[in-house]
Amino acid sequence: MANRSATVLIASAAAWLALPAAAQQSVTTDGGTIDRTEVERFFNQPGYSPYAGRSFPSRPLWGEIHLHTSWSPDAIAAGTRVGPDEALQYAKGAEITSSTGQKVRLSRPYDFMMVADHSDALGVMSGVLEGDPSLLTDPKLKEWHDGMNAGGEKASAVVMEMITLQSQGKLPKAVTDPNVQFDMWHNMTEIVESHNEPGRFTALIGYEWTSNYGGGNNLHRNVVYRDGKTKADQVRPLTTFDTEIPNELWDWMAAYEEKTGGRVLAVPHNGNLSNGLMFATETPDGKPIDAKWAEERARWEPLYEVTQSKGTSEQHPSSRHRTSSPISRFGTSTTLPACLRNQA
Secondary structure, three states: OHHHHHHHHHHHHHHHHOOOOOOOOEEEEOOEEEEHHHHHOOOOOOOOOOOOOOOOOOOOOOEEEEEOOOOOHHHHHOOOOOOHHHHHHHHOOOOEEOOOOOEEOOOOOOOEEEEOOEOOOOOHHHHHHHOOHHHHOOHHHHHHHHHHHHOHHHHHHHHHHHHHHHHHOOOOHHHHOHHHHHHHHHHHHHHHHHHOEOOOEEEEOEEEEOOOHHHHOOOOEEEEEOOOHHHHOOOOOOOOOOOOOHHHHHHHHHHHHHHHOOOEEEEEOOHHHOOOOOOOOEOOOOOEOOHHHHHHHHHHOOOOOOEEOOEEOOOOOOOOOOOOOOOHHHOOOOOHHHHHHHHO
16 A cells, blocks of 8 residues: 555655646645645756766776885895785785894785886896806806895895996996896796786786996886786896886887787886986986977886885975985975885
8 A cells, every 4th residue: 555655645746847847836645735836846957866877987996016126136135035926916915034143924815916127137136146157257246246145235236236336337348238137027027927817817927127327316117017928028127237218118118019919018106316407408318398398208107106115206396305406306206205215
């Protein structure tokens, strides 16, 4: 009986609303008294569901595309002992042993991760640490082997010397061998591919191109592949032994896509340590930025890293903490000193 009354009430209301505006403002039926102003508010109103009609993804995915492992020279010299395989296991929710010997596990697994080890000397310093005889014939590498194994200040000194020599183009030849690098790259892509689980976890192939143009100006980029091992293995990753100019990285990316039919993008690092060059009005080699440069950068670098351990880009230009750059708003962060202290 109740259902019948409700049906009559709805039908009566619908019919009554179709009457001219001059019609009576209320009507009494066997379902009750209907007031026009009360009923009208339920009709011809915007949809109340914010999700109706949405066609874009609404689920946030969590991950990391700037992770260094023991295959990065500076990381292993600073004490990192977790390799890419263990790092990806950790990202998927597994418990692993950290570089400090403690058992660690994420509170929830990542949805995606990219191991972004430096393309320069990829994996080589692992051999130096372990004492590969073919590498320790070089006096400098023997010195680094001893320093890394000693730990503490001696290991830190190795890190700083590696960065300095890399920016000056004076690293030992064994570290810059392109054939060794390409072999290590194939090993890296095999590890990453083995962890990719479509629909559950995305293991992205990628690397960091670590330009320290001009002797220490951080113009680093993470290169992210949309592709799997088959395409990624066809082209040797670019190193700073090849070039330190960003537009030549873009040329490499274009050549990669043309050869493989694949897709890549680059993500510039937070620019705190770029000395103003990350967004300068001239190219690093002193040429004025033109429309072609701007178009290519927009094409290859649609994203930008906001924050990392060295600092954050979310900083107002008026900050009193400024770099030595004449355009300090492009490289300023009040959090930089604190972050560097935290790393020590």
